[in-house]
Amino acid sequence: MIDPSADRAVFRQLADLLRNQIESGSLGPGEPLPSELRLAQEYGISRTTVRQAIGQLRTEGLVTVDRPRGTFVRVPEPIELIALARGERASARMPTDAERRKYRLGEGVPVLVVTATDGTETVHPADRVQLTRP
Amino acid sequence: MIDPSADRAVFRQLADLLRNQIESGSLGPGEPLPSELRLAQEYGISRTTVRQAIGQLRTEGLVTVDRPRGTFVRVPEPIELIALARGERASARMPTDAERRKYRLGEGVPVLVVTATDGTETVHPADRVQLTRP
DNA sequence: GTCCATTTGTCCGTATGTATC
DNA sequence: GGATACATACGGACAAATGGA
Numbered sequence: 001m002i003d004p005s006a007d008r009a010v011f012r013q014l015a016d017l018l019r020n021q022i023e024s025g026s027l028g029p030g031e032p033l034p035s036e037l038r039l040a041q042e043y044g045i046s047r048t049t050v051r052q053a054i055g056q057l058r059t060e061g062l063v064t065v066d067r068p069r070g071t072f073v074r075v076p077e078p079i080e081l082i083a084l085a086r087g088e089r090a091s092a093r094m095p096t097d098a099e100r101r102k103y104r105l106g107e108g109v110p111v112l113v114v115t116a117t118d119g120t121e122t123v124h125p126a127d128r129v130q131l132t133r134p
Numbered sequence: 135m136i137d138p139s140a141d142r143a144v145f146r147q148l149a150d151l152l153r154n155q156i157e158s159g160s161l162g163p164g165e166p167l168p169s170e171l172r173l174a175q176e177y178g179i180s181r182t183t184v185r186q187a188i189g190q191l192r193t194e195g196l197v198t199v200d201r202p203r204g205t206f207v208r209v210p211e212p213i214e215l216i217a218l219a220r221g222e223r224a225s226a227r228m229p230t231d232a233e234r235r236k237y238r239l240g241e242g243v244p245v246l247v248v249t250a251t252d253g254t255e256t257v258h259p260a261d262r263v264q265l266t267r268p
Numbered sequence: 269g270t271c272c273a274t275t276t277g278t279c280c281g282t283a284t285g286t287a288t289c
Numbered sequence: 290g291g292a293t294a295c296a297t298a299c300g301g302a303c304a305a306a307t308g309g310a
Contacts, residue, residue, distance in 0.1 A: 009278060035294060046280050051295085059193050061228045068287050068294040079225075084218060084267045091213075092226035092244045092260040094195045096153070097146065107193075110226045110244035110260070126226040126244070133218045133267055143297060169275060180299050185276090202275040202306050 002043050010045055011052035018053065022062055022073050033063065033071040061108030061127070074106065077128045084131050087117040092126060099123065136177050144179055145186035152187065156196055156207050163209040167197065170205075195242030195261070208240065211262040218265050221251040226260060233257060 002013045021027040033039070036054065040047045054071055057063045065071045084090060095103070095111045103125050105111070110126040136147045155161040167173070170188065174181045188205055191197045199205045218224060229237070229245045237245070237259045244260040 004279095011278080037294075048281080049279060052278085055189075059228070060230075065295070067296070069289090070294065081223075084224075084265070086267055088267055089215075090218075090224065090265040091263070092246050094193060094242045094244060096194060097149070097190070108228050110228065112226050129225070131218070131224040131265065133220050133222055138298090145297075171275075182300085183298060186297085199276070200307095201277070203308085204275065 002045070004045075011049045011056065014039070014043060014045070014050065014053035015056040018057060019060075019062060022057075027073050029073050029075045031073050032069075033073070035070060058107040061106065064106045077125075079130050080128055081132050082112075082114070082124060082129050084114065084133050085116070089115045090131055091115075095123075136179070138179075145183045145190065148173070148177060148179070148184065148187035149190040152191060153194075153196060156191075161207050163207050165207050166203075167205040167207070192241045195240065198240050211259075213264050214262055215266050216246075216248070216258060216263055218248065218267050219250070223249045224265055225249075229257075 001017065002010060004010055006013065008016075018027070018033065027033065033054070034042065036047050036050045039045075039050045039053075043050075054063065054065075058065065062074060063071050064074050091113050092110045093113065095105055095109075099105065099111060100107075103111070103123070105125055106127070112124045112126050112129055112131065114122045114124070114131075116122075135151070136144060138144055140147065142150075152161070152167065161167065167188070168176065170181050170184045173179075173184045173187075177184075188197065188199075192199065196208060197205050198208050225247050226244045227247065229239055229243075233239065233245060237257070239245070239259055240261070246258045246260050246263055246265065248256045248258070248265075250256075
């Protein structure tokens with residue numbers, strides 16, 4: 001499973017392993033990952049390393065942590081459609097810490113930034129919003 | 135500066151501090167941050183905690199790491215404008231590992247996904263592309 | 269080219285805090 | 290209260306890559 005002598009870092013190997021289980025559906029949306037302690041024991045690595053792996057999956061937006069209940073495969077959010085008005089521009093970036101709290105964004109979720117012609121910006125959570133041009 | 139007894143975690147306080155320096159311009163694009171060891175000594179905290187703070191800024195896309203040269207304030211990319219055609223939809227998400235390599239994306243850079251009416255998707259690096267509605 | 273200092277990457281162990289069940 | 294689980298923070302150690310002497 002995990003080869004400490006391999007070229008790829010152990011925490012990346014574990015992240016790959018869990019990512020595969022999520023993408024293959026063997027770990028479905030809403031399902032819990034094994035606890036950090038469990039994973040550490042199962043693969044004979046330290047909890048620190050397990051946390052690095054899970055941190056990786058969090059930044060990828062694949063899992064969310066509900067502390068201290070556990071870590072879960074992210075459930076897709078219902079999509080809201082937002083029309084892009086004429087002359088407006090849209091871009092995406094990662095939110096700041098403050099924006100994360102304000103919009104209750106999960107980790108690994110970007111924001112869509114819509115800039116109006118007068119320069120005012122509106123920020124939308126990218127996991128719940130899709131831009132349209134009707 | 136940093137208050138270990140404060141409510142906000144130490145690594146977040148350091149991230150806030152560095153983020154302010156970047157956003158205020160006192161740390162300009164391309165400029166190096168102090169080394170992890172330097173920051174640890176300067177603020178009397180452990181290197182682990184410094185790395186957590188820098189990791190935060192990386193996920194926010196504010197800095198890039200050029201190992202082992204150092205950590206630098208990200209330099210803005212020239213923006214390419216892409217028109218959103220009628221009926222197309224756009225969303226943003228974090229790239230997969232494969233996409234990161236394919237588009238040479240820095241950490242903390244999302245992708246813009248444009249879905250045409252026939253369902254085909256095109257992927258654009260969010261730090262170099264802005265959507266317009268002409 | 270070699271040696272060495274610097275810097276980030278990885279990994280381990282430990283401890284304490286806090287929220288949930 | 291007790292057990293469980295994640296968050297934070299500390300410490301140490303070694304590896305790998307770069308760059309300058």
